[in-house]
Amino acid sequence: MLRNYFKVAIRALLKNKAYSLINIVGLATGMAVTLLIGLWIWDELTFDRYHKNYDRIAQVMQHQTWDGRKGTQTAVPVPLHLELRAKYPDFKYVVPSSWTFDHILAYKDNKFTKKGNYIGADAPTMFSLHMVKGSLQGLRDPHSILLNESVAKALFGEEDPINKIVKCDNQTEVKVTGVYEDLPANTELADVSYLLPWELYLTVEPWVKRSEQEWNNNSFQTYAMLQPNADFDQVSAKIKYMKLRHDPKDAAKPEIFLHPMSKWHLYSEFKEGVITGGRIEFVWLFGIIGAFVLLLACINFMNLSTARSEKRAKEVGIRKAIGSLRPQLIGQFLSESLLVALLAFILSIFLVESSLPLFNDLASKHLSIPWSNPIFWLIGLSFTFFTGFIAGSYPAFYLSSFEPVKVLKGTFRVGRYASLPRKVLVVIQFTVSVTLIIGTIIVFRQIQFAKNRPIGFSRDGLITLTMNTEDIRKNYETFRTELLGSGVVASVTKSSSPITDLYSNQIGFDWKGKDPNKQALFGIVAVSSGYGKTMGLQFTAGRDFSDAFATDSSAFLLNEAAAAYIGKKNLVGETIKWNGKDYTVVGIIKNVMMTSPYKAAMPTIFTFNPSWSGIITIRISPTVSTTQALSQIEEIYKKHDRNAPFDYKFSSEEYARKFASEERVGKLATFFACLAIFISCLGLFGLASFVAEQRIKEIGVRKVLGASVFNLWGMLSKDFVWLVLISFGLSVPIAYFFMNNWLARYEYHSELSWWVFAAAGLGALLITLATVSYQAINAALMNPVRSLKSE
Structure with missing residues (x-):
């Protein structure tokens, strides 16, 4: 019986090749999109699960209250980890960590800059690193280093790296005590290429050693792992006020808590001390889009199957007349649907494999089809049969309900409401498609809105270098003088933060x-002379820092947000105290977008303190080509720091990265919206073809x-136009509701404009007319003799 079902199904597919192709391609595209989204969601949901102790690891964080608003930060003081380890038995491991910064690694002639951390000795065990060589205990030697496989290969080639000596930042020699497997891309620590001992950090950076007694110096990170039976919430309650106990007068009212690793990636956004979401919102969004x-x-399949019901009505009548039961007919039509779904699944696998490189590029992922995973195939085939059943259920139950007597007598009519389900399904299709179009336009408008925001500095020709070695720090003034004398550089300065980031916030200000x-609470940036000129800052009052003024060592530049916070007019010349010392305001600048371009600019103070500055910023002369300038800058740099690679960054590129997340969402939304429209148009094309075929004799009579x-084109198109207009009416409030909520997440956002909705509706209408017109015009141009000769 089953064999007969599929034999008949294959004949039916071959008999109607055009409709079969539309069904298979449409279903395959839908399945491919769902599979891609499924792989993406699985990658998101399994983030950090590489670590064996995933469900017991947390980052120690804190809430702080400023001016009545509670903020959340990962930065904590050093003594925190010492007290957690000494006084709280709920913790199995507590490890301090630096931030992930670039450091120079060198072995013989191989030298390059990679990102790494100084971290506690228990970190490799806590994060369950997979050691390829050496031991998890390798960081217990205070002059050691653990490398990932990629860095070890780049440094040593085929040599055995164990016990080899590597020079870090051209000043500290460390011994390789282990090589661990590269962390997968879907871990928060994926960028960490090597680990250095925390004890070494205390040695090479004296200020870190001093920080062990400073509870108000929030400049570090701390990770912890609980004992097997400990609970995150209960332990968080125990440690909540431990920092406040050391400084009861702390006006920020710090509250310490544990943020579990299971929430690092998907639940990373806080508002007023409460988790409000994060990447989980995109998981839900793309999951809904995939569905x-x-x-x-599936709607395409249902529509085309039910539309052709009259063509198969006699088949159903004959089958019933010779004894077929309704369950058997349902089985026949479901088998056809399952066959289409199976063929579509095979095609979808091919489409997914072909499109994965593009999709990975759009999504910034490293996804692949898990060919050898039986669970994938079990889910895939179950998903295929479920899809086939859903897509074929309506046609199966609808076609099998025909009465054989009426069909065979020729009195069977589908009725005036027979096409209503098809129209409802088309409306649903285009409602989804138009909603996606509107959402995509609004996402890109928001990105463009933020990009067009005044940023307060000039990005063109601006590059930054990090002073990782002692050589470049000692030779900075000579290096600067030679650069300015080369003719390829307009100005040079240094600062504690790059112009595209803000590394430090400080308190202790009074006026x-x-x-x-x-x-x-102000952002604080230490700078050298000529900072304003090099960055192209826009002064609204006062002047830039200059070596010509000895008093500038006790001077401040304020951005407009800081001036507004202080609330005084004509601040130039006013005195501001910082930790008891007097500083004079010498200038006010327009707000610089150092943090998120979607938020209000943070009140920021710039102080003249060259010794605290580790970032060199160079403005290339506008009269010289960038290639020529970089070549000469590198030559001069190598004279003053022979053992460090010339690693530079363009400020324009660093600023552009601030939009990466939103642009990625926009590109993915565009990708899915285009495929949704393609699927809808594919079904519309098939439906228009059927309608034209169904009314071929009417068209012949009208032509005569x-x-x-x-x-004739207007007659055949108007029904579809009305359906799209209804879809547009439904999609507008849906899109408005969701996109208005999405925009509200940003402090600085665009407004919803009527033309966005109108453009999406007009676009959908034009796409519909283009899709339907081909079939309508073909039918209208047909010779009426061909359609009427049998009448």
Whole structure:
């Protein structure tokens, strides 16, 4: 019986090749989209699960309250980890960590810059690194280093790296005590290429050693792993006020808590001390899109199957007349649907494999089809049969319900409402498609809106270098002088943060008239002379820092946000105290977008302190080509730091990275929206073809009676136009609701404009007309003799 079902199904598919192709391609596209989204979601949901102790690891974080608003940060003081380890038995491991920064690694003639961390000795065990060589205990030697496989290969080639000596930042020699497997891309620590001992950090950076007694120096990270039976919430409650106990007068009212590794990636956004979401929102968004795109493909199948019901009505009548039961007919039509779904699944695998490189590039992922995983095939085939059943259920139950007597007598009519389900399904299709179009336009408008925001500095020709070695620090003034004398550089300066980031926030500020209950938190950037000129800052009052003024060592530049926070006019010349020392305001600049371009600029103070500055910023002369300038800058750099690679970054590229996440979402939304429209148009094309075929005799009669091609085109197109207009009416409130909520997440955002909705509706209408017109015009141009000769 089953064999007969599939034999008949294959004949039916071959008999109607065009409709079969539309069904298979439409379903395959929908399945491919769903599979791609499924792989993406699985990658997101399994983030950090590489670590064996995933469910017991946490980052120690804190909430702080400033001016009545509670903020959350990962930065904590050093003594925190010492007390957690000594006084709280709920912890199995507690490890301090630096931030992930670039450091120079060198072995013989091989030298390059890679990202790494100084971290506690228990970290390799806690994070369950897979050691290829050496031991997890390798960091217990204070002059050691653990490398990942890629860095070990780049440094040593085929040599055995164990016990080899590597020079770090051209000053510290460390011994390789282990090589671990590269961490997968879907871990938060994927960028960490090597680990250095925390004890070494205390030695090479004296200020870190001093920080062991400073509870208010929030400049570090701390990770922890709980004992097997400990609970995150209960332990968080125990340690909540430990920092405040050391400084009861701390106006920020710090609250320490544990943020589990299971939430690092998907639940990373906080508002007023409460988790409000994060990447999980995209997981839900793309999951819903995947389900809807597959639904669109199933709708195509249902529509085309039910539309052709009259063609198969006699077949159903004859089968019933010779004894076929309704369950058998349902089985026959479901087998056809399952065959289409199976062929579509095979095609979808091919489509997914072909499109994965493009999709990985769009999504910034490293996804692949798990060919050898039986669970993947079990889910895939179950998913295929489920899709086939859903797509074929309506046609199966609808076609099998025909009465054989009426069909065989020729009195069977589908009725005036028979096409209503098809129309409803088309409306659903285009409602989803138009909603996706509107959402995509709004995402890109928001990105462009932020990009067009005044950024307060000039990006063109600006490059940055990090002073990782002592050589370049000692030779900075000579290096700067030679650069300026080369003719390829317009200006040079140095600072504690690059112009595209803000590394430090500070408290302890006071001024005349300040509210004593107000605890001021400012971003702080230490700079050298000529900072404003090099960055192209826009002064609204006062002047730049200059070596010509000896008093600038006690001077401040303020951005507009800081001036507004202080609340005084004509601040130039006013005195601001910082940790008890007087500073004079010498200039006010327009806000510089150092942090997120979607948020209000942070109140920031720039202080003249060259010794605290580790970032060199160079402005290339506009009269010289960038290639020529970089070549000469590198030559001069090598004279003053022979053992360090010339690694530079363009400020324009670093600023552009601030939009990477939103642009990625926009590109993925565009990708899915285009496929949704393609699937909808594919079904519309098939449906229009069927309608034209169904009304072929009517068209012939109308042509004989004088109807023009334009009249016939309008007659065949108007029904579809009405369906799209209804879809547009439904999609507008849906899109408005979701996109308005999405925009509200950003402090600095665009407004919803009527033309976005109008453009999406007009676009959908034009796409519909283009899709339907081909079939309508073909039918209208047909010779009426061919359609009427049998009448």
